[in-house]
Amino acid sequence: MSKDRETIAAISTPLGEGAIGIVRVSGSLAFAIANKVFRDPSGQRQRELKPWGVRYGSIVDCETGEHVDEALAVAMPAPHSFTREDVVEFSCHGGVAVLTRVLETVIKCGARLAEPGEFTKRAFLAGRIDLSQAEAVIDVIRAKTDSARRLALANLRGELSTRVGRIRDNVLVLLAHIEASIDFPDEDIGVLEVKDMTERAQESVSELNELVRTGMSSRVYRDGVSVVLAGRPNVGKSSLFNALVGKMRAIVTDIPGTTRDVIDDWTTIKGVPIRLVDTAGMRKTRDLIEKLGVEAANQQAEEADLVVAVIDGSRPICDEDRDMLLQVMDKSGVVAVNKCDLESEVEEGSLIPHAGDKRILRMSAKTGEGINELEQALADLAVAEITGACENPVMANLRQLEALENAMRSMEESAHALSNSVSPDLAAIDMYEALFWLDQITGRSASEDLMEKIFSEFCIGK
Numbered sequence: 001m002s003k004d005r006e007t008i009a010a011i012s013t014p015l016g017e018g019a020i021g022i023v024r025v026s027g028s029l030a031f032a033i034a035n036k037v038f039r040d041p042s043g044q045r046q047r048e049l050k051p052w053g054v055r056y057g058s059i060v061d062c063e064t065g066e067h068v069d070e071a072l073a074v075a076m077p078a079p080h081s082f083t084r085e086d087v088v089e090f091s092c093h094g095g096v097a098v099l100t101r102v103l104e105t106v107i108k109c110g111a112r113l114a115e116p117g118e119f120t121k122r123a124f125l126a127g128r129i130d131l132s133q134a135e136a137v138i139d140v141i142r143a144k145t146d147s148a149r150r151l152a153l154a155n156l157r158g159e160l161s162t163r164v165g166r167i168r169d170n171v172l173v174l175l176a177h178i179e180a181s182i183d184f185p186d187e188d189i190g191v192l193e194v195k196d197m198t199e200r201a202q203e204s205v206s207e208l209n210e211l212v213r214t215g216m217s218s219r220v221y222r223d224g225v226s227v228v229l230a231g232r233p234n235v236g237k238s239s240l241f242n243a244l245v246g247k248m249r250a251i252v253t254d255i256p257g258t259t260r261d262v263i264d265d266w267t268t269i270k271g272v273p274i275r276l277v278d279t280a281g282m283r284k285t286r287d288l289i290e291k292l293g294v295e296a297a298n299q300q301a302e303e304a305d306l307v308v309a310v311i312d313g314s315r316p317i318c319d320e321d322r323d324m325l326l327q328v329m330d331k332s333g334v335v336a337v338n339k340c341d342l343e344s345e346v347e348e349g350s351l352i353p354h355a356g357d358k359r360i361l362r363m364s365a366k367t368g369e370g371i372n373e374l375e376q377a378l379a380d381l382a383v384a385e386i387t388g389a390c391e392n393p394v395m396a397n398l399r400q401l402e403a404l405e406n407a408m409r410s411m412e413e414s415a416h417a418l419s420n421s422v423s424p425d426l427a428a429i430d431m432y433e434a435l436f437w438l439d440q441i442t443g444r445s446a447s448e449d450l451m452e453k454i455f456s457e458f459c460i461g462k
């Protein structure tokens with residue numbers, strides 16, 4: 001039997017302690033397996049699980065007859081299930097040993113262990129969802145912010161596919177006209193003028209461009225806003241990091257160069273979800289490990305959405321401070337003058353030329369003074385980052401963005417070929433190329449390798 005027709009099973013809830021854990025079985029043997037392992041409360045074999053009904057009973061080991069757990073069973077007959085196959089879900093007690101044993105029992109009766117994402121892959125193969133919708137399943141699960149959840153859900157319902165589909169239809173119409181003009185060059189069959197074809201191709205380029213632009217800014221919704229703490233060693237970055245995440249997450253000592261690695265944590269500042277990143281102090285060093293840490297710090301400072309440029313207010317400004325401020329000059333963020341509980345050695349006036357557009361805030365990680373103002377400033381900047389992202393956002397992951405960009409380039413080439421009156425069949429080649437890339441998004445032209453890669457990103461049981 002082909003792999004895709006075998007009956008699969010997995011624990012579909014996170015492994016750990018919980019009130020309930022679910023074992024899911026999908027495939028043609030699902031009901032027969034349920035019949036073997038599920039007993040009603042009196043210990044009798046159930047004659048047949050009622051479709052869509054919830055039955056209370058117990059799971060028994062089909063070989064030894066041992067009682068494994070109490071469970072509720074739900075039967076979902078094909079094609080009205082997630083995978084469009086027969087599906088049975090057993091809701092058991094949510095413990096590691098219990099769920100593992102229930103899964104083993106189901107496997108003994110003829111199912112095999114599902115691969116990561118295999119249930120979703122089957123929904124895709126059965127035509128229930130396309131590839132971009134399958135990818136949206138992971139995004140819904142991983143959504144950390146409410147806006148990310150909303151956008152991922154829109155894609156699960158086909159938002160990206162619909163927008164891509166509209167562009168695809170336009171390209172197809174254009175191709176039909178081009179092919180007709182090639183096949184019947186002398187006949188008047190209502191083929192579009194080359195000028196109109198060029199215009200239409202350019203319209204597709206603009207639409208693709210818009211999709212790439214909004215897709216790129218949607219990263220903020222999916223990944224949240226990242227804020228990096230940057231500054232020379234010992235200025236109090238890790239102390240501020242701990243104050244902002246509300247726990248002793250990073251090691252703090254008075255030895256410069258304490259933090260060597262990138263440390264990040266999710267936190268909610270004034271209701272805004274933020275990924276906060278602590279980094280190694282930026283300085284020139286011969287120590288190999290510290291050097292790697294500084295390189296990582298530079299990279300984080302470059303990639304983050306916002307930066308907190310930390311200065312030690314109890315020491316005069318030095319070249320390392322100035323270098324760091326210059327490095328983050330174009331980034332949005334604040335300058336945090338820390339250690340304001342100590343005597344100040346930093347004049348605000350001397351900082352202004354190095355701060356760019358950033359507000360200068362005084363604070364103390366030690367006493368907590370000024371931390372509230374720092375939080376408010378970060379929350380305001382983060383909200384501006386999110387709301388300024390785009391008006392009509394659609395979520396796109398890196399793979400989808402790359403395909404959209406390739407499709408856009410191909411359409412540009414074809415518009416160029418048409419406008420320069422190069423032979424229309426060359427323009428057609430570029431359009432077929434654009435179609436190929438658009439179909440990569442929905443999965444019409446996705447290869448087996450690509451699908452393997454996408455579905456392997458999933459957790460087992462989804």
Ligand SMILES: Nc1nc2c(ncn2[C@@H]2O[C@H](COP(=O)(O)OP(=O)(O)OP(=O)(O)O)[C@@H](O)[C@H]2O)c(=O)[nH]1
Nearest residue numbers: 233234235236237238239257258259281339365366
């Ligand atoms: N007085 C005072 N001391 C502080 C304050 N913030 C941090 N410190 C002290 O400054 C020293 C360095 O703090 P860290 O938070 O480790 O500094 P860092 O910038 O992370 O240092 P590296 O990891 O080496 O780059 C520690 O001894 C802290 O206790 C503050 O607001 N006031």
Ligand SMILES: [Mg+2]
Nearest residue numbers: 237238258259
């Ligand atoms: Mg540190």
